[in-house]
Each structure stands twice: as C-alpha cells, then as structure tokens.
Amino acid sequence: MLKDIREAFRHLFRSILVVFPMAVVTGSLVALFLFLLDKATLFRWQNKWIIYLLPLIGILITQIYQVIGKGSEAGNNLIIDEINEESTKGVPLRMTPLIILTTVLTHLFGGSAGREGTAVQIGGSLAAFSNKIFKFKLIEKRLLVMAGVAAGFSAVFGTPIAATVFALEILFVGRIRFDALLTCLFASIVSNSVCLLYGITHTHYSIASNPLISIHQIDLLFLLKVILAGIAFGIASQIFVTFSELLKNSTKKYIQKKWLIPVIGGGMVLFISFLLNTDDYLGLSVISEKANGISIVSAFKANGVDELSWFWKLILTAITLSMGFKGGEVTPLFFIGAALGNTLGMFLGCPVDLFAGLGFISVFAAATNTPLASMLLGVELFGGEFLPFFAISCIIAYYFSGSKGIYHSQKNEASKWPKI
Amino acid sequence: MLKDIREAFRHLFRSILVVFPMAVVTGSLVALFLFLLDKATLFRWQNKWIIYLLPLIGILITQIYQVIGKGSEAGNNLIIDEINEESTKGVPLRMTPLIILTTVLTHLFGGSAGREGTAVQIGGSLAAFSNKIFKFKLIEKRLLVMAGVAAGFSAVFGTPIAATVFALEILFVGRIRFDALLTCLFASIVSNSVCLLYGITHTHYSIASNPLISIHQIDLLFLLKVILAGIAFGIASQIFVTFSELLKNSTKKYIQKKWLIPVIGGGMVLFISFLLNTDDYLGLSVISEKANGISIVSAFKANGVDELSWFWKLILTAITLSMGFKGGEVTPLFFIGAALGNTLGMFLGCPVDLFAGLGFISVFAAATNTPLASMLLGVELFGGEFLPFFAISCIIAYYFSGSKGIYHSQKNEASKWPKI
Known part of the structure; x- marks a missing residue:
C-alpha cells in the first residue's frame, strides 16, 4: 500500500513539473491567438472589401506551408501520429507560429473556419518541442504531447474538463486509456487559468432551465x-x-x-x-x-x-x-x-x-x-x-456518424459496436 | 455513408428490443428492493433489540448461500467475469432473489452495508438469464449483461448517465471501450424511469453554490x-x-x-x-x-x-x-x-x-x-x-487508490500510469 502511494506521489510531482511550463506557454499563446482573432474579425467587419482578397490570401497560405512548412501542414493529424508514435518525422516547433499566422489570415479575409485546431497545434507542437529540448525522462513523451492537446483545447474554449477527456478520446475511435488522465487534467487547468489571467473571456451561452423537462419525469x-x-x-x-x-x-x-x-x-x-x-x-x-x-x-x-x-x-x-x-x-x-x-x-x-x-x-x-x-x-x-x-x-x-471522423489519424481499431 | 447509417439504425433497434424487457424488470425489482430496504430500516429503528440477532442472521445468510447459492455468492465479481467471458459457470438467475433477501436481512438486523451491489446483481443476473432463455442473436451477450449492470446502478441511485459510464469502467482498470455505450445508456434510462414510476424517490443532497469558488477565478x-x-x-x-x-x-x-x-x-x-x-x-x-x-x-x-x-x-x-x-x-x-x-x-x-x-x-x-x-x-x-x-x-x-479495488475480477492489464 505504501509503495503504491509513494509511486502515485512520484507520478503526481513529475506530471506537474513537466507539464507546468508547457501549459503556461500554451495558455499564453492561445490568449495571444484569441486576441488576434478578435482583432481580425473586428477589422473584417469594419472593412468589408477585404474579403475580396480571400483567393489571393489562399495562395499566400499555401506558399507559406510549401516553402517553410516542414510538413506541419498535416496539423492535428501530425499531432495524433506523434502521440500514437506513428510518425518518425516529429512535430516541428514552427507549427506554432505558422498556424497562428495562417489562421488569423484565414479569418481576417473571411474564410469560414474555427480555432480549436490552431490551439491544439500550439499545445501539441510546444509539447513535442519540450520533449525534444529537455529530453524529459520523468514521464512518457506521449503523455506530454497529449497534455499539450488538452492545454490548447482547454484554453481556447475555457472548458478544462472536456479538454482533458478530449485529449484521451481523439486518439482512438471507440476506446480510451486513462494513463494520461492526470497530466492532461493539470495541463488543462493551468493553461485555462493562464489564458484567463490575460483577461480573455469566453462567449456565454445559456439554456433556460425548463422545469417541465426533466429526466425524472418520463416523457x-x-x-x-x-x-x-x-x-x-x-x-x-x-x-x-x-x-x-x-x-x-x-x-x-x-x-x-x-x-x-x-x-x-x-x-x-x-x-x-x-x-x-x-x-x-x-x-x-x-x-x-x-x-x-x-x-x-x-x-x-x-x-x-x-x-x-x-x-x-x-x-x-x-x-x-x-x-x-x-x-x-x-x-x-x-x-x-x-x-x-x-x-x-x-x-x-x-x-x-x-x-x-x-x-x-x-x-x-x-x-x-x-x-x-x-x-x-x-x-x-x-x-x-x-x-x-x-x-x-x-x-x-x-x-450515427459512420466510421470516419475529421481526424484521419485517429485510429479505428475497434468498431463502434460489435459486429455479429 | 448510407451503409453506415443503415447499420447504426439496425444496432439502435436491436439494442432497444433486447434491452427493454430486461431494463423494465430490473427497474421494477430494484424498486421493490428499495421499498423493502426502507421498511427494514424503519423496523430496525423502531425495534432496536433486533440488532442483537445479527450474529445469528449471519449464520442463516451463510447457510442460504452454501445450500442453494449455486456459486452466486461471488456476486459482482461473477457478473464482471461473465462480461469478460472469464467464467464458464454462468450467472444463475437465483442470484436475484437471494441477494435481495440476504441484503434486506443484513440491513434489517443492523449490518453496515450498501445497496448498489444488490442492484447490480439483480440487473446482471436478469440479463444473463435473458441471454440464456431467449438466445438473442441480435446483440453480443456481453453487451446485455453490461446493460444489466447499468440498469441496476441507474435505478438504485437515480443517476442514469453515471450508471452508463460505470458499467463500462468497472470491467478494466485504466481503460474503457465504447461498444456497449448505447445499450447501457438505454438500459439506464429505462430502468431509472420504471423505478421512478413506482414512486421511488432518491435522497437529495445539496451543495450551496458558493460564488467565491469558481475554476474561473484562479485560487x-x-x-x-x-x-x-x-x-x-x-x-x-x-x-x-x-x-x-x-x-x-x-x-x-x-x-x-x-x-x-x-x-x-x-x-x-x-x-x-x-x-x-x-x-x-x-x-x-x-x-x-x-x-x-x-x-x-x-x-x-x-x-x-x-x-x-x-x-x-x-x-x-x-x-x-x-x-x-x-x-x-x-x-x-x-x-x-x-x-x-x-x-x-x-x-x-x-x-x-x-x-x-x-x-x-x-x-x-x-x-x-x-x-x-x-x-x-x-x-x-x-x-x-x-x-x-x-x-x-x-x-x-x-x-492514489493503488492497484486493487473492491472488484477483484476487474482486469488490471494497464497500470494507472506508464512506468518508465
């Protein structure tokens, strides 16, 4: 029993030690990214003509990735491959500035897109970079990259617990492992907190509590x-x-x-x-x-x-x-x-x-x-x-969503239900 | 794409068809069990002397299982083994009346015990019984027994979603598979609804929302x-x-x-x-x-x-x-x-x-x-x-809970974190 507790403490401290710096930087960069995104959207609203440049900007973005992308165009899939150890190329650090720049350009000129992919790539590439630089032997490399994914998702939406489970769920269709639960949780909470410290706020949605609708009254x-x-x-x-x-x-x-x-x-x-x-x-x-x-x-x-x-x-x-x-x-x-x-x-x-x-x-x-x-x-x-x-x-x-999702690298070993 | 959708519909209908009767019976029996438990507790409060019989009742319970238990004494572990296909003996239907009787006796005479094990065994043994009788070829047998576990847990605590995930999580330490997610969800919701229809209510706990404590203010x-x-x-x-x-x-x-x-x-x-x-x-x-x-x-x-x-x-x-x-x-x-x-x-x-x-x-x-x-x-x-x-x-x-839990049959293939 004491051995189990000692080992749990060791894993806890190692996780905090390794995850903390990455999560702080991820939270900061996501805050910067969300700030830029806001400015870009505002600018587009005030300068409607800018959307006519969208096709041209597309050339620029494609060129950027072709010339200096170093394979980072694969984005989230490259991150998933890195975690699943399917990739030998590794995730280049330049993924972070490139994806921030090109996402902001896409939004500035009116492309219809989101932001979580960008945040996940920021977290994932920073984590891969810390693995490369510091050669951590304290926790498995895979765990830190997963924590990077969680950190990015958490900061961009302000939802640390969903982010934690998201980082575990995207690796495989139909099953999850819990070994990275703690590292992902820490990364999510730290990164979200840091992002909030910069004054970032998240849109509030509300569903009126309707007392007529309750699972306890069977309708x-x-x-x-x-x-x-x-x-x-x-x-x-x-x-x-x-x-x-x-x-x-x-x-x-x-x-x-x-x-x-x-x-x-x-x-x-x-x-x-x-x-x-x-x-x-x-x-x-x-x-x-x-x-x-x-x-x-x-x-x-x-x-x-x-x-x-x-x-x-x-x-x-x-x-x-x-x-x-x-x-x-x-x-x-x-x-x-x-x-x-x-x-x-x-x-x-x-x-x-x-x-x-x-x-x-x-x-x-x-x-x-x-x-x-x-x-x-x-x-x-x-x-x-x-x-x-x-x-x-x-x-x-x-x-009902079929066997494929938006992440092609997500492994599809188990089917969604047993075939008989 | 259409093939995926057709197959999903097939799985959906099969799940409902197979799960529904089992969940209705489980919900009903759990309602009966909770009713008896209430009566037993009340009787003990009004007749304090009854606790002095506890040692004697222990003999009765042990004898019941030894004489007519047919191995059902293993309880929850037998259910887990049945799902993991580790057991060839199977789960006997008599598990249901026996566990209801012996649990109510334990509570009546003042043993310190709970009730979810009983509910899980009701659901699990009913599910195993329907597998045996109806020889369903519509869904995997394993899925129905898992749904039985979910149904029991859901009805006894009135928490269908926790019950759904619980039935997936207890099989293994450190990982879950999603293939039974839908069957467990249906079973949980049906069984809980049926139990409520009998007028069963669950104790309400409340935590005062303290506006000072929020994950969004970093304390x-x-x-x-x-x-x-x-x-x-x-x-x-x-x-x-x-x-x-x-x-x-x-x-x-x-x-x-x-x-x-x-x-x-x-x-x-x-x-x-x-x-x-x-x-x-x-x-x-x-x-x-x-x-x-x-x-x-x-x-x-x-x-x-x-x-x-x-x-x-x-x-x-x-x-x-x-x-x-x-x-x-x-x-x-x-x-x-x-x-x-x-x-x-x-x-x-x-x-x-x-x-x-x-x-x-x-x-x-x-x-x-x-x-x-x-x-x-x-x-x-x-x-x-x-x-x-x-x-x-x-x-x-x-x-921090070590490598063992209360269910010995829970498989411990993966450790809680990667050892390096």
Whole structure:
C-alpha cells in the first residue's frame, strides 16, 4: 500500500513539473491567438472589401506551408501520429507560429473556419518541442504531447474538463486509456487559468432551465425527439466529413496547379456568400456584428437562424478547410449543430435553446468521435441539469456518424459496436 | 455513408428490443428492493433489540448461500467475469432473489452495508438469464449483461448517465471501450424511469453554490486543498480495500468453522457500536432517525459528523461485508467519503458541503476505479457547476487508490500510469 502511494506521489510531482511550463506557454499563446482573432474579425467587419482578397490570401497560405512548412501542414493529424508514435518525422516547433499566422489570415479575409485546431497545434507542437529540448525522462513523451492537446483545447474554449477527456478520446475511435488522465487534467487547468489571467473571456451561452423537462419525469415523446435529433446530428457530421474528403480528393486530382486550389476555393466561398447575400457564415460566426445577424449565439433563440443555415455553414467550412485555408473545424461544427438544433427544435416543437445546445455538442461529438468529452463540454458550457439529454444526443450522434471522423489519424481499431 | 447509417439504425433497434424487457424488470425489482430496504430500516429503528440477532442472521445468510447459492455468492465479481467471458459457470438467475433477501436481512438486523451491489446483481443476473432463455442473436451477450449492470446502478441511485459510464469502467482498470455505450445508456434510462414510476424517490443532497469558488477565478491555495483532499480520499479507499481483504483472508485461514465467521463478525459490529454508543453506523446510514444523528446527509453540514466517523463506518462495513453479510459497498463508500470530506473541509477551512460532496464521489471513484462515472455522478447528484473540482478530486483519488479495488475480477492489464 505504501509503495503504491509513494509511486502515485512520484507520478503526481513529475506530471506537474513537466507539464507546468508547457501549459503556461500554451495558455499564453492561445490568449495571444484569441486576441488576434478578435482583432481580425473586428477589422473584417469594419472593412468589408477585404474579403475580396480571400483567393489571393489562399495562395499566400499555401506558399507559406510549401516553402517553410516542414510538413506541419498535416496539423492535428501530425499531432495524433506523434502521440500514437506513428510518425518518425516529429512535430516541428514552427507549427506554432505558422498556424497562428495562417489562421488569423484565414479569418481576417473571411474564410469560414474555427480555432480549436490552431490551439491544439500550439499545445501539441510546444509539447513535442519540450520533449525534444529537455529530453524529459520523468514521464512518457506521449503523455506530454497529449497534455499539450488538452492545454490548447482547454484554453481556447475555457472548458478544462472536456479538454482533458478530449485529449484521451481523439486518439482512438471507440476506446480510451486513462494513463494520461492526470497530466492532461493539470495541463488543462493551468493553461485555462493562464489564458484567463490575460483577461480573455469566453462567449456565454445559456439554456433556460425548463422545469417541465426533466429526466425524472418520463416523457417518452420528448425522449424520442432527442433521439431523432441525435440521429440528425450524426448524419450532419457524416455529410461534413464526406463532403470535405470528396472536395480534398477531387481538387487534388483535377486541379494540376496547387496554387489554383485556394484561389478557386476562396472564389467559391465569396460566390456562395454573394448568392446568399450575407457574410454571416464567414469567419468564426460565434457572434454577429448585426443585431439580427445569424451566429452561434443567435441559434439559441427562436427564429434565430434560417432553416438551411447549418447547411450553408457546412458547405462554406468544408470548402475553406479543404481548399488550402487554415483554422479549426470545431467552432464551425458548433455552428452547424446549433443551427440544425434550432431548426429541429422549431420543427419538433421543443425548446429551441436546449436543442441548439444539443446540436452544438453532438455534431462535434460525432465528427471527432468524442462522446464523453462532448457531454462534459455541455455541462461546462450550459450547466449540468441537462446532462441526461446531452448524453443521449451525443451518444446517438456518435453512433450515427459512420466510421470516419475529421481526424484521419485517429485510429479505428475497434468498431463502434460489435459486429455479429 | 448510407451503409453506415443503415447499420447504426439496425444496432439502435436491436439494442432497444433486447434491452427493454430486461431494463423494465430490473427497474421494477430494484424498486421493490428499495421499498423493502426502507421498511427494514424503519423496523430496525423502531425495534432496536433486533440488532442483537445479527450474529445469528449471519449464520442463516451463510447457510442460504452454501445450500442453494449455486456459486452466486461471488456476486459482482461473477457478473464482471461473465462480461469478460472469464467464467464458464454462468450467472444463475437465483442470484436475484437471494441477494435481495440476504441484503434486506443484513440491513434489517443492523449490518453496515450498501445497496448498489444488490442492484447490480439483480440487473446482471436478469440479463444473463435473458441471454440464456431467449438466445438473442441480435446483440453480443456481453453487451446485455453490461446493460444489466447499468440498469441496476441507474435505478438504485437515480443517476442514469453515471450508471452508463460505470458499467463500462468497472470491467478494466485504466481503460474503457465504447461498444456497449448505447445499450447501457438505454438500459439506464429505462430502468431509472420504471423505478421512478413506482414512486421511488432518491435522497437529495445539496451543495450551496458558493460564488467565491469558481475554476474561473484562479485560487491556487484552494486548488491545492482539493488536491490534498483527493489524495486523502484515495488513501481512505486503499485502507478500506486492504483491510477488507486482510479480514477476509485471515478469517478464512484461522476460523475453521464457516458458520462461526458471521457470528464473530456480527458480534464485532455489535461490540464496536456498543463502544461508540451509537447505532448511526449500522445499516445504510443515508439518513438518521435522530435529529442530530450522523448520516450521509448530516455530513453535508458543518459539525455534522465526528472526526473519526469515516473511520468507524469503514471498519464496520469492512467487517460486515468480509464476514458473511450481504449488500453493496458503494453507499458505505459514499458515507466514508462524505464524512472524511466533512472533516477535511472543517480542518482546511473549506466549504464543508462541497468537500463532503467531493469525498462522496471520490472514495467511490478510487475504490471502484471509475473516475469518469464518478464525476458524472457528482454532476447528477450535486449539479454541474462544481465539475472541475469533482474531476480533480476523483482523478487524484483514482491515482492514489493503488492497484486493487473492491472488484477483484476487474482486469488490471494497464497500470494507472506508464512506468518508465
């Protein structure tokens, strides 16, 4: 018994020692990144003409990665490979400045993208760098890179517990190991705290507590509607993944000149926005500059989005991220889910804010194959009283999202259910 | 893509079809069991003399299992073996009536025990029975037994989401697979709903939201206190596991006559209670009949327990369950944790209700090696706003609880952290 306790203390101190510096730097850089992102979005709102340069900026971004990328274009997948020890190339430190720069450029000029990929790459590449420099023998290298992923995710969304479980869940489809639980938890909490110290605030979403809806009063019809919504969220995720992949493969195959891909992509984004007569789907879309604009926040209100808002955001994001621009997928996935949830809530006669919340976490759960992290994300963002509905929706969406997710390096050894 | 969706629908319908009847029966029997348990506790309060029969009842319980037990005495471990396909004997259906009867007897005559073990055995043996009778080829047998575990846990505590993850986590130390996630979720929700339909209510615990304590205001000292408490909870769990094992092995070795073991055990429980001059530690101890009695509920109030309450409950429960009586370990673990949390909270100058809540879930997390289920349990019982503290305390306690837990059949393939 004493030996077990001594060893636990040793692991605890080693984890703190190794993780602390990486988490502090990650939290700081994510704070810088979020600051720049805010400024870029504000600048774009005030200078609408800037979006016409999107195709040109695409060339710049592609060139940057081709000339000095050193393989870091593979992004999150490179991080996952590093953790799973599938990669011999390693994660270059330059991934951090490059992804910050190119993501901010993407947002400044109106690409439809997210930010968590950037944060995860910041954390992951910093962790890989500390492994290389300090040659830590205190904990397994793999654990530190996982902690880097958790640190990045935690700081960018302000959700340390979801981030901890996320870092464990993205490695494999359908199973997790707990050996990095403690290191990821420390990294998440430290990085989030540091980011908050810089004065970064996170958007607040709220679901009104509806006393009529409780898992303790059994409303079968309501449960059925939640299940239906979960299925829809899973299928939406599949559409996103399939369309992104199709776009990536076909452009690679049919467009010979690499630099042309982002030009066409940027052009398509502009053209679709022009047809829809709105720039609400460009950039992060967490909030809108207009009082009645469409955004993630507006998706929590009745009639806050159009019926096809989820679809347009899906299309624009797939084009942006598959055709040379940079940024995360997760915030757009939040948008897609919240907007689809809003539409389903209106259609099914259910509380729109709750269904927006369910979509927000469930499309993410489905596309990243992280059902547990997603329900914890729901608790951290919207409160614990809806946990049963979060769980049902996330788990159903996870089962309905097919065998592929947005991270190609995520290992798919186990299937989602036993085949018999 | 369509093939994936079709297969997901098939798995969904199969799961519902196979799980539904088992979950309904489990929910009903757990409701009956909880009803009987209430009556037994009430009867004991009104007829104090009854506890003097405890040693004799121990003989009866031991005899029942020896004569008609058919191996079902192994209880939860037999269920885990059945799921992991380690057992060829199978789980007999008689496990259900036997465990209900012997647990109610244990509580009626004042043994210190819990109830989740009983509920898990009801669900598990019913599931194994449906496998045997209906020869389902719709889902893997293993999945249905896991769903039975989830159904039992869910109904007995009214916490369907924690129950879902619990059923996945107890099979292995340090890793989980998601293939049974959906079946367990359905079973949990159905069984809990059915149990509530019978009018069963669950004790309500509450932690006052203290606006001063938030993960978003970084109070390093407070975090450190939570970590310290987590370590203490982990060590308390190790003491319980080690002491129980020691007791079980030494009585088996030194007491030749089997029937003498429960007589001595019952006598020890009575003697210690007599010395302490209280029967507060007998039975479930969720609530006390006396206004100022010691119970789990009183542990959430300042000065609600004595400084060594956690220790006495630990000793009495270990004796009761290691020396021939029946019932679960989990409710006593909740008591041990809540009481220790109360004492630590008073000592460290922290909110007593929060620390009681942390102990409640963390000693359980540590002893069963289920850190994720435990933090979800915290959300379901106490609300989501304290999730970060729940996570820190449960994860630390899990790391500090050593390599053994209360379930010997839980496989220990992976260690809690990588050894380097």
